[in-house]
Amino acid sequence: MLALILRRLALMIPVLLGLLVLVFVLTRIVPADPAAVLAGEQASPEQVAAIRATLGLDRPLHVQFVRYLVQVASGDFGTSLYTHRPVVQDLAERMPATIELALASMLLAILVGIPLGAVAAVRRNGWLDQIIRVFTIGGLAVASFWMAIMLQLVFSMQLDILPLRGRVDAGVPAPPFLTGLYVIDYLLAGNLALARHALWHLVLPSVTLALPATATIARFTRSSVIETLQKDFVAWERAVGYPRRVMLWKYVLRNSLSATVTQVGLLFGLFLSGSIVVEAVFGWPGLGDYLFSAITTADYQPVMATTLAIGVIYAVVNIMVDLVQARIDPRVAEQR
Amino acid sequence: MSAAPAPTGNGAEAAAIAEDSPAPRRGGLARLVGLFNANWTSWAGLAMLVVIVLMAIFAPLLAPYDPLDQSILNRLKPPSADFLMGTDAFGRDVLSRVLYGARISLIVAIAAIGLAMVAGGTIGLVSGYVGGRFDVAMMQAMDVLMSFPSLILGLVIVALLGPELRNLIVAISLTAVPPFARIARAPTLAVKERAFVEAGRALGFSHARIIFVHILPNVMSEVVVMGTLWLATAVRVEASLSFIGLGVKPPTPTWGGMMRDAFENILDAPWIAIYPGLAILALVFALNLLGDGLRDATDPKLRGE
Numbered sequence: 065m066l067a068l069i070l071r072r073l074a075l076m077i078p079v080l081l082g083l084l085v086l087v088f089v090l091t092r093i094v095p096a097d098p099a100a101v102l103a104g105e106q107a108s109p110e111q112v113a114a115i116r117a118t119l120g121l122d123r124p125l126h127v128q129f130v131r132y133l134v135q136v137a138s139g140d141f142g143t144s145l146y147t148h149r150p151v152v153q154d155l156a157e158r159m160p161a162t163i164e165l166a167l168a169s170m171l172l173a174i175l176v177g178i179p180l181g182a183v184a185a186v187r188r189n190g191w192l193d194q195i196i197r198v199f200t201i202g203g204l205a206v207a208s209f210w211m212a213i214m215l216q217l218v219f220s221m222q223l224d225i226l227p228l229r230g231r232v233d234a235g236v237p238a239p240p241f242l243t244g245l246y247v248i249d250y251l252l253a254g255n256l257a258l259a260r261h262a263l264w265h266l267v268l269p270s271v272t273l274a275l276p277a278t279a280t281i282a283r284f285t286r287s288s289v290i291e292t293l294q295k296d297f298v299a300w301e302r303a304v305g306y307p308r309r310v311m312l313w314k315y316v317l318r319n320s321l322s323a324t325v326t327q328v329g330l331l332f333g334l335f336l337s338g339s340i341v342v343e344a345v346f347g348w349p350g351l352g353d354y355l356f357s358a359i360t361t362a363d364y365q366p367v368m369a370t371t372l373a374i375g376v377i378y379a380v381v382n383i384m385v386d387l388v389q390a391r392i393d394p395r396v397a398e399q400r
Numbered sequence: 401m402s403a404a405p406a407p408t409g410n411g412a413e414a415a416a417i418a419e420d421s422p423a424p425r426r427g428g429l430a431r432l433v434g435l436f437n438a439n440w441t442s443w444a445g446l447a448m449l450v451v452i453v454l455m456a457i458f459a460p461l462l463a464p465y466d467p468l469d470q471s472i473l474n475r476l477k478p479p480s481a482d483f484l485m486g487t488d489a490f491g492r493d494v495l496s497r498v499l500y501g502a503r504i505s506l507i508v509a510i511a512a513i514g515l516a517m518v519a520g521g522t523i524g525l526v527s528g529y530v531g532g533r534f535d536v537a538m539m540q541a542m543d544v545l546m547s548f549p550s551l552i553l554g555l556v557i558v559a560l561l562g563p564e565l566r567n568l569i570v571a572i573s574l575t576a577v578p579p580f581a582r583i584a585r586a587p588t589l590a591v592k593e594r595a596f597v598e599a600g601r602a603l604g605f606s607h608a609r610i611i612f613v614h615i616l617p618n619v620m621s622e623v624v625v626m627g628t629l630w631l632a633t634a635v636r637v638e639a640s641l642s643f644i645g646l647g648v649k650p651p652t653p654t655w656g657g658m659m660r661d662a663f664e665n666i667l668d669a670p671w672i673a674i675y676p677g678l679a680i681l682a683l684v685f686a687l688n689l690l691g692d693g694l695r696d697a698t699d700p701k702l703r704g705e
Contacts, residue, residue, distance in 0.1 A: 082544030090560050201692060205684035207636060209643045210659060210677030217670055337551035341640055345663075359559050360645055371556050375548055 068390055072383045083375045087368050088132050136372070142365035146357065151369045154354060159373070160244025161231060162343070162350030166335040167245070168270040173277035173331065178324065180278070181285025182317060188290060196282065203279030208338045212272045212345040219268060227265045229347035236261065269346040273338050277331045284327050288320040295319070321392060329385030336374050445689030452683050456502035463496035467653045476669045486671040488661060494672055497653035498679050504647075504654045505683060508565070509634035512572035517627050519573070520580025525611050525619065527581065528588030539585070542578035550575035551637050558646045565648050572637050576630050583626050584619050591618045628691030632684045639680050655680050 107115075116122050120131055135141075141151040184196040220228040227233065231246050236258065239249035247266065250259035292298065293316060301311050339352030347353070351370055358366035455462060464484075471491035479486040485494035527538040545553070557571035591597065592615065600610045641647050642656025650657060655676040662672035 078540055079544050079547045082541070083547060086544070086548075087556075090556055201688050202681070202685060205632070205681050205688055207639050207643075207656075207659075207677060207680045207684075209640065209656075210673070210680065213659070213663070213666060213673050214677070217666070221667065333549035337549040337640075340551065340555070341643055344644075355555075356644060359555070364560070367556065367559055371548075371552060374552055378549060379547055 069383075069387065072386055076379050076383065079379055080376070083372060084133065084136065085129075087372055088129055090368070141369035141372075144358070144366045145363045146361045146366075151366050154366065155351065155369060155373055158350050158354050161348060162336075162339055162352060164231075164245040164247070165266070165269055165273065165339060165343070165348060165350060166332065168266050169273035169277060169335055170328065170331070172270055172274040173281055174328070176274070177278040177281030178285050178317070178321075181282040181324075182289050182312065182320075184282065184286045185289035185293065186312060193286075196286075200279035200282050203275045206275060208272055208276065209341040209345055211275060212269070212342050215268045215272060216345070226268055229345075231265055231348060232258070232262055269342055269348055272342050272346075273335055276338070277334060280327055280331060280334075281324055284324045285320065288323045289316060292316050292320045318392070322389060325385060325389045325392060329382040332381040332385075333378050336378060440693070441689045442693030445686045445691070445693060448682065448686035449690060452502055452686060453506060455499055456506050459496075459499040459503065463493070463499045465493035465496045467492060467496040467500040468651050469493070476665060476672075478669070479671055485675045486669065488658070488669070488672045489665055494658070494675055497658055498655070498675050501653040501655045501658060501676060501679065502683070504565075504642075504652065505635050505638060505680070508568055508572065508638045509631045511569045512634050512638075513576060513627055513631050515569065515573035516576035516580055516630070517623060520577040521584045521616075521619070521623050523577065524581040524584025524586075525588050525615060528585035529592055529607070529611050529615065531589075535585075538581070542581050545574070546578045548575070550633065551640055554637050554641060555644065555646060558641055563641075563646045563649060568638060568641065568646075568648065571641075572634050575637070576634065579626065579630070580623060583622050587619045587622060588615055591615050625691060625694045628687055628694060632687035632691065635680065635684050635687065 113122075120128055123131075139152050141155070143149065144151050144154055147154055180196055180200075184193045187193050216228055219226040232238070239246055239253050239255070239258070242249050242252050246262040247259050250256075250262055298311070298316060301315065306315075336352070339348075339350060340356050341352070342348070343350045343352035344356040351373065354366060355370045355374075358364075358370065459467075469492060471487070474483070474487045474491040476489060477483055477487040477491075483493050483495065485498060487493055488497070523538060523542070527535045553575045554568075554571040557574065558567050561567040561571070597610055597614060600614055605614075638647065639654075639656035639659075642654040643660050644656075645660060647654045647657050650661075658676040659673050662669070662676075666673060
């Protein structure tokens with residue numbers, strides 16, 4: 065297991081280096097000259113040149129790249145032109161909100177998607193399977209920002225049963241920081257009412273994000289359960305007279321989940337991308353919302369830093385998924 | 401002469417798949433057409449897609465109004481006999497804008513995925529054919545590109561290069577290159593060991609000829625099936641980018657952009673948001689239905705469903 069962890073971490077190094085090169089190259093081919101932007105419109109050419117020299121933008125590219133690496137390694141991602149704070153501080157503050165939303169969505173997608181897929185497989189080609197099929201293809205086709213707006217229209221504005229936006233209502237104090245996840249932190253602080261308050265705020269955004277993921281998980285579960293059901297051990301168990309329920313939920317499902325678990329890692333990428341528009345619509349103060357407003361205000365340092373942060377989160381989650389998979393399926397651990 | 405060895409290759413493959421089939425197998429594309437009959441959902445998806453494409457092409461004939469025509473008198477009118485889908489904050493007809501909006505979605509998706517198919521397919525074919533260190537390096541590079549969630553990569557590129565049609569296409573196609581490279585590479589590894597490739601080499605064919613004339617047809621169906629599914633992704637990514645404000649510049653109607661504009665008046669005029677969203681849903685649904693049916697038909701594990 066340890067060897068597997070080390071090998072996966074070693075594989076992450078070229079990926080991260082590649083990410084850094086990509087982000088660096090992209091910052092350097094910005095059509096607008098960052099020095100000119102910083103200097104403002106009234107600046108003389110000499111002033112722009114001076115700023116360029118202080119930023120090191122007049123040095124050869126490889127020198128600039130090394131400088132950039134040193135900066136990133138020391139956690140210096142520049143300052144946001146909009147919030148006037150170090151980007152790394154903004155990121156640290158907003159990260160937990162995105163993680164809370166992603167975890168809630170993941171939980172929802174797994175809890176709904178796996179049973180849906182298993183049921184569809186068992187009732188293969190029946191009417192229930194057809195309904196689930198239409199639901200899953202439809203779930204993948206809905207644009208998440210549209211879904212977000214429709215849910216707001218129905219549940220917040222028309223029915224008025226769920227909050228419109230934010231992690232909590234304006235004026236409600238944040239819980240003491242422990243995990244950064246509001247629902248859990250309120251619970252740990254012993255404030256049940258506020259924990260429920262935060263949970264209600266989580267419902268619409270996480271349902272929006274979870275929808276395409278639920279569909280994906282259901283589809284993968286369905287096809288791998290179908291495959292497992294054709295295996296010899298299932299026929300044997302059937303012949304021996306195992307209760308159908310036990311057989312399906314205990315043996316067949318466990319043998320089918322490997323492909324689904326791989327998908328969970330990829331789905332995390334979907335959550336991170338989806339969070340940009342979903343957080344913006346729901347006013348959820350996370351990384352996605354930060355990236356959205358940074359793009360709207362042409363604030364490049366946060367754009368680059370957030371991209372990098374998202375790339376790192378994605379890579380780490382996928383390593384974790386590999387490890388979970390090795391736990392579920394020992395053959396995976398041997399292969400690698 | 402150039403076409404002569406190809407049937408040999410496919411003949412060999414056919415023999416491996418179905419030994420009792422007396423008829424010679426047709427090329428990759430013809431096989432793909434045959435796959436259509438395996439699943440009715442492919443036909444349903446294709447029918448929906450054709451309708452949407454026709455609506456986009458004939459938008460000038462179908463649209464009741466000019467999609468750019470503003471009218472102060474007709475601001476935020478709810479759907480009625482005059483304006484079937486209502487009007488937006490500038491008094492523009494939503495139906496006409498939805499019809500014209502299909503054009504940007506289709507152009508961006510088709511151009512981006514077409515580019516990605518050619519670039520990714522070539523990388524996969526050449527990389528798989530050459531093998532060795534070159535192959536390892538290429539696949540590492542693809543892994544790096546794939547380590548970004550696709551919307552994020554597209555977003556960063558467009559944010560930095562500027563929101564123009566060309567940049568949108570380039571950005572979206574770049575995110576789709578690695579999966580095409582991977583899907584083209586896998587069968588290439590198997591096919592290049594076959595006797596007909598060796599025969600081609602013995603006859604002194606150039607590498608380029610072997611790759612593109614003899615190996616390519618064997619890889620084509622997988623690539624095309626994935627292309628349909630990625631078209632759906634491209635439509636969604638383009639819509640998201642437009643919604644974020646990185647799409648083709650206004651006043652050109654795009655579905656994502658229309659929803660962005662709708663946001664300000666969402667309480668008074670929800671129809672401005674509802675219809676472009678339904679349009680995205682219909683197009684992506686059609687493409688997924690099409691691609692999904694084709695994939696099930698090509699995947700031997702799910703065959704016979």
